[in-house]
Amino acid sequence: MKTIMLVCAAGMSTSLLVTKMKNAAQSKNIEADIFAVSASEVDDILEKKKVDVLLLGPQVKFMKSQFESKLADKNIKIDAINMQYYGMMNGEKVLEQAINLIEDK
Amino acid sequence: MQKLIGILENKMAPIAMKLDGNRYVTAIKDGFFGVMSLLIIGSFFLLLGNLPINGYSQFMSSLLGKNWSDYFTVPYDVTMNIMTLYVVIGMSRSLARTYKLDSISAITSALVAFLLLTPMLELKDGVFGIPVANLGPSGLFLGMITAVVSVEIVRFIDKKGWKIKLPDTVPENVSRSFSALIPTLFVIIVFNLIRIIFSFTKFASVQEFIYHYLQVPLLSLGSTLPATILITLFEAILWFFGIHGSNVVSGIMKPIWLALTAENAEAFGAGQPLPHIINFQFYSNFMKVGGFGGTFGLALLMLIFSKSSHYKTLGKLAIGPGIFNINEPIIFGLPIVLNPMMIIPFIFTPIILAVVAYFAMATGLVPYTNGTNIPWTTPPIIAGFLVSGWKGALLNIVQILISMVVYFPFFKSADRMAKKQEEEQSAA
Numbered sequence: 001m002k003t004i005m006l007v008c009a010a011g012m013s014t015s016l017l018v019t020k021m022k023n024a025a026q027s028k029n030i031e032a033d034i035f036a037v038s039a040s041e042v043d044d045i046l047e048k049k050k051v052d053v054l055l056l057g058p059q060v061k062f063m064k065s066q067f068e069s070k071l072a073d074k075n076i077k078i079d080a081i082n083m084q085y086y087g088m089m090n091g092e093k094v095l096e097q098a099i100n101l102i103e104d105k
Numbered sequence: 106m107q108k109l110i111g112i113l114e115n116k117m118a119p120i121a122m123k124l125d126g127n128r129y130v131t132a133i134k135d136g137f138f139g140v141m142s143l144l145i146i147g148s149f150f151l152l153l154g155n156l157p158i159n160g161y162s163q164f165m166s167s168l169l170g171k172n173w174s175d176y177f178t179v180p181y182d183v184t185m186n187i188m189t190l191y192v193v194i195g196m197s198r199s200l201a202r203t204y205k206l207d208s209i210s211a212i213t214s215a216l217v218a219f220l221l222l223t224p225m226l227e228l229k230d231g232v233f234g235i236p237v238a239n240l241g242p243s244g245l246f247l248g249m250i251t252a253v254v255s256v257e258i259v260r261f262i263d264k265k266g267w268k269i270k271l272p273d274t275v276p277e278n279v280s281r282s283f284s285a286l287i288p289t290l291f292v293i294i295v296f297n298l299i300r301i302i303f304s305f306t307k308f309a310s311v312q313e314f315i316y317h318y319l320q321v322p323l324l325s326l327g328s329t330l331p332a333t334i335l336i337t338l339f340e341a342i343l344w345f346f347g348i349h350g351s352n353v354v355s356g357i358m359k360p361i362w363l364a365l366t367a368e369n370a371e372a373f374g375a376g377q378p379l380p381h382i383i384n385f386q387f388y389s390n391f392m393k394v395g396g397f398g399g400t401f402g403l404a405l406l407m408l409i410f411s412k413s414s415h416y417k418t419l420g421k422l423a424i425g426p427g428i429f430n431i432n433e434p435i436i437f438g439l440p441i442v443l444n445p446m447m448i449i450p451f452i453f454t455p456i457i458l459a460v461v462a463y464f465a466m467a468t469g470l471v472p473y474t475n476g477t478n479i480p481w482t483t484p485p486i487i488a489g490f491l492v493s494g495w496k497g498a499l500l501n502i503v504q505i506l507i508s509m510v511v512y513f514p515f516f517k518s519a520d521r522m523a524k525k526q527e528e529e530q531s532a533a
Binding site: 008009016040060062066083084086087088 | 118121122125126131134135347348349352418419422426431433434435436437438439440442
């Protein structure tokens with residue numbers, strides 16, 4: 001089971017991408033828990049849940065270094081989602097990015 | 106060009122981070138996010154009590170009796186009309202979480218501080234009361250300030266370690282109630298002193314002072330067209346660099362815009378002329394038609410006129426969220442981010458829409474927004490109808506047409522380039 005957390009400003013447009021990623025995971029037979037949260041919720045979620053990878057929406061990409069230093073001791077991979085994949089809601093490509101990040105551990 | 110953009114991008118990110126990550130801005134955002142549902146529900150009750158339809162009032166009183174409007178105004182009075190109480194709770198809770206303080210004692214301290222500075226009235230026979238209006242939009246800035254200051258006091262004392270310590274054998278809940286005593290006592294002493302000092306000045310109350318010297322100037326500045334255009338410009342530039350500009354701007358502007366909305370609602374409920382053209386609904390429903398940049402027209406253009414498969418796909422993808430004023434697919438998929446050509450209509454469309462709507466309302470063609478705090482995701486046209494009647498719906502339609510015209514040449518040339526690229530790729 002892979003846990004993938006997407007982070008954006010309000011969690012609205014990203015939830016659209018989550019649906020697409022879930023479909024992609026299903027058709028590829030990958031077991032994954034994928035969900036979207038807003039940036040202010042991240043701390044709460046991480047206290048309750050183990051997350052493998054944290055993907056930032058391009059609109060909050062500027063928070064990357066902030067999260068990297070905050071989560072340095074937690075062994076969570078952090079990256080920003082490619083802007084074009086995000087805009088075109090390309091669930092397959094973003095899922096691929098997440099899996100690659102996890103397996104690189 | 107690429108180099109210049111790179112340099113600017115590195116400069117913008119820290120600014121956005123500072124604004125967005127600032128704990129007070131976060132507290133304001135959290136505070137208002139928490140009360141948003143109350144403001145939406147409350148204002149709909151207000152609207153139902155005051156539908157501007159001929160004969161509505163007579164019809165309702167024949168149906169529900171002559172006190173019928175109370176059935177709607179009371180839910181409004183205890184939600185939107187005392188919004189400041191809820192904002193104080195939301196903001197102090199958010200700050201308490203940032204500082205890892207006990208949230209209940211932070212919230213109670215903040216409420217006490219706010220109520221200490223809120224003027225009361227003595228009615229006859231020694232009955233006291235707080236005028237509802239003092240807990241509403243006119244107390245908003247005072248409420249925000251007291252929330253911040255009181256939680257800072259609690260934090261200061263917590264840091265100093267001044268608390269009543271009980272032996273370990275005392276149950277945790279009991280010792281917690283004692284440990285909140287000292288910070289709350291300090292908050293009460295400080296704010297009571299402020300209250301007493303002000304009672305000797307010509308303002309008589311802090312609320313009046315803050316209202317006249319902070320809130321009124323900020324509100325009148327925030328309700329001008331030039332300030333609105335300037336803010337739009339800043340927001341557009343942030344988006345151009347891929348930063349969520351609307352999120353950054355709303356942290357600062359939401360209190361001002363929502364206070365303006367609430368003042369319109371107050372006047373609407375009282376049957377008085379509406380005071381403000383610009384407010385939260387003007388910004389979210391008459392400027393951000395389809396999302397920031399007024400991109401609903403652009404989504405329609407892509408859907409109808411695309412020749413390239415890239416824009417055809419994007420048009421289909423963007424129209425659904427676009428109906429609800431969400432346009433990330435366009436901003437990142439087109440993209441508008443770091444696209445020196447598309448930034449031009451992206452900046453000018455919302456400004457043109459603002460100017461058109463402003464003058465339509467200023468000249469009386471379209472009614473001012475009535476203070477109904479509809480969610481920003483309300484689809485255009487429906488949104489216009491709810492806040493300004495059928496003329497508002499018509500204004501939304503005109504605005505969509507305008508945005509189509511402004512975006513058209515830019516869309517056309519981008520589409521042509523994409524088409525050419527696709528042909529070259531398939532030929533290769």
